Amino acid sequence: MxxxxxxxxxxxxxxxxxxxxxxxxxxxxxxxxxxxxxxxxxxxxxxxxxxxxxxxxxxxxxASPPASGVAALARMGRITVLLLMTVGLAWGGIVALQLMLGL
Ligand SMILES: [Zn+2]
Incomplete structure (x- = not known):
């Protein structure tokens, strides 16, 4: 360039x-x-x-482009959302299991 x-x-x-x-x-x-x-x-x-x-x-x-920082932040956000979904699903599964087993 x-x-x-x-x-x-x-x-x-x-x-x-x-x-x-x-x-x-x-x-x-x-x-x-x-x-x-x-x-x-x-x-x-x-x-x-x-x-x-x-x-x-x-x-x-x-000046270093700010885009890289924003991209890293977006990636971290996506990972956090995925993690929360996984935890939520696991927790939901445990609750369902407890309900089914009548605990
Ligand atoms: Zn010359």
Missing amino acids: PEADPTPILRRCPDCGSGVKRVLRSANDKRRWDADAWRRYRCRDDRCNWQGLLRVARHRRR
Whole structure:
């Protein structure tokens, strides 16, 4: 999924000053502790062919989607309902048995 660049500033190659384009980061780049603060760029000039990491101006923090928490809660709710139904059925069965046996 292509990410929107948060900084509209035109980035320049540190070697030749030509424009750069975003490229996909390597797995090694993503392992950095501050990986979110960096973007990998490649120089548009074929003769230069510079490629490297440039820092993004704003540190963008990716918020974890709340959907996962809601899903977990819904799953827990379903389990609770199932448990209550099971307990209710078992209890009902015991009561019926006691009635049948005349206890
Ligand atoms: Zn360059």
